[in-house]
Amino acid sequence: MMDEIKIQKTLQPKEKPQLSELGFGNYFTDHMFVMDYKEGRGWHSPRIIPYGPLELDPSVMVVHYGQATFEGLKAYKTKDHHVLLFRPHANMERMNISNERLCIPTLDVEFAVSAIRKLVEMEQDWIPEGENTSLYIRPFVFATDPHLGVRPSHTYSFMVILSPVGSYYPEGIDPVKIYVEDNYVRAVKGGLGYTKTPGNYAASIKAQEVAKERGYTQVLWLDGIEKKYIEEVGTMNVFFKVGGEVITPALEGSILAGITRDTTIKLLKHWGIPVQERRISIDEIYEAHAQGKLEEAFGTGTAAVISPIGELNYQGKIISINDGKTGEIATRIYDTITGIQTGVLEDPFNWTLKIK
Numbered sequence: 001m002m003d004e005i006k007i008q009k010t011l012q013p014k015e016k017p018q019l020s021e022l023g024f025g026n027y028f029t030d031h032m033f034v035m036d037y038k039e040g041r042g043w044h045s046p047r048i049i050p051y052g053p054l055e056l057d058p059s060v061m062v063v064h065y066g067q068a069t070f071e072g073l074k075a076y077k078t079k080d081h082h083v084l085l086f087r088p089h090a091n092m093e094r095m096n097i098s099n100e101r102l103c104i105p106t107l108d109v110e111f112a113v114s115a116i117r118k119l120v121e122m123e124q125d126w127i128p129e130g131e132n133t134s135l136y137i138r139p140f141v142f143a144t145d146p147h148l149g150v151r152p153s154h155t156y157s158f159m160v161i162l163s164p165v166g167s168y169y170p171e172g173i174d175p176v177k178i179y180v181e182d183n184y185v186r187a188v189k190g191g192l193g194y195t196k197t198p199g200n201y202a203a204s205i206k207a208q209e210v211a212k213e214r215g216y217t218q219v220l221w222l223d224g225i226e227k228k229y230i231e232e233v234g235t236m237n238v239f240f241k242v243g244g245e246v247i248t249p250a251l252e253g254s255i256l257a258g259i260t261r262d263t264t265i266k267l268l269k270h271w272g273i274p275v276q277e278r279r280i281s282i283d284e285i286y287e288a289h290a291q292g293k294l295e296e297a298f299g300t301g302t303a304a305v306i307s308p309i310g311e312l313n314y315q316g317k318i319i320s321i322n323d324g325k326t327g328e329i330a331t332r333i334y335d336t337i338t339g340i341q342t343g344v345l346e347d348p349f350n351w352t353l354k355i356k
Ligand SMILES: *Cc1c(COP(=O)(O)O)cnc(C)c1O
Pocket: 072, 196, 232, 234, 235, 236, 237, 256, 257, 258, 259, 260, 261, 300, 301, 302, 303
C-alpha cells in the first residue's frame, strides 16, 4: 500500500500570468508533487510541497548518464468550471513502458494518476480559461544516486510540475513549414525512440536548429538506417491524407506511440474514414504530390494537438500541401479533440476524467 500524500502549502503564492503572456512552458504553479524510490523499500513518501529548486549532489546519476523519463498531458477547465484530464492513465502506462526500457522502477498507474489529480485539484485556479489554453502537466522520473559509473541507479525521484500554457506554436493551428532531415537521425529500432526520455530530445536539437536557420519550424525525421521512411515530425507523430485515405507510420520501435496519434486513429475509424498504419517512404509522399493526390499532412501531439504541415523541403525540392492551408481532416480532428478535452463535445470514448 502507498502512503498517504502529505501536503505542505506555500506561504507565498505567486501572481498568475496574463493570458496573453502564457506561451508554452514559461510559468509554473505554486506546488509540485514529489515521491522517492529506494531499492528494497520501493516508492515512498509521496508529498505535495511548494514549487521550488531541488538540492542535488553534483554526482547525481541523471546528470551524467541521463537515466530519466517524462510524460506530458493537460488539464482543462470546462465552461461550467469542472476540471477534466485527458486520458491520464494512458500517459502513466506509457511512462512505465519508458521506465522498463531505461531500467527505472515502474509506478503504480492508479496511484500516479491519483497524485496528478490531487495536485491539479489543489492548483485549479491556475488552469487558464482562454481559447487554446490549458494546464500542462509534466510528470518525470530521474536517477538520484550520487555515483559515477554506468549502472542503474538504486534511488529515484518521481515528480509532477504544472505549467499554464497557451498555444505551442506562436502560429497557433496555422500550417508550418517542415524540413525533411536526411543527415541527422533521431532514433533507431532497438534504441530509445519509443520512450519519452531526455536523450531523444538532446539528440534532436541540432537538426532543429539547422532547420530553424533555414526558415523551417520543425524537421521531419526519416528512419535511421535507410533514411528513406518517414518517422515523426519534431516531437509529434505525423499523418498524411493521400487519395482519400489517411496514412501514418506504423509503430516499429523507433517512434513514440503518441496518445494523440491513437486518439486520431480512433476518431478516423469512428467516422468511417479509411486509416492505415504502415511504412511510408518520403518518395511515396513526393510521388503522391506529383500525381495531385497528397491532400493533407499534419502532426499530432499533446502540446499542439494538431499541427498542419503547409510545406515540405526534401533535398531542396519544395512542395506545398493543400495550398499551405489547414486541411478539412486536420480541422475536424482538432475541433473534435479539443471539444472533448474542454467538455464542449460529448465524450463517447470515455477519454476524459472529471476530477472536479
Ligand atoms: C510526446 C511525443 C509525441 C506525442 O505524443 P502524445 O502522447 O500525443 O503527446 C510524439 N513524438 C515524440 C517524440 C514525443 O516525445
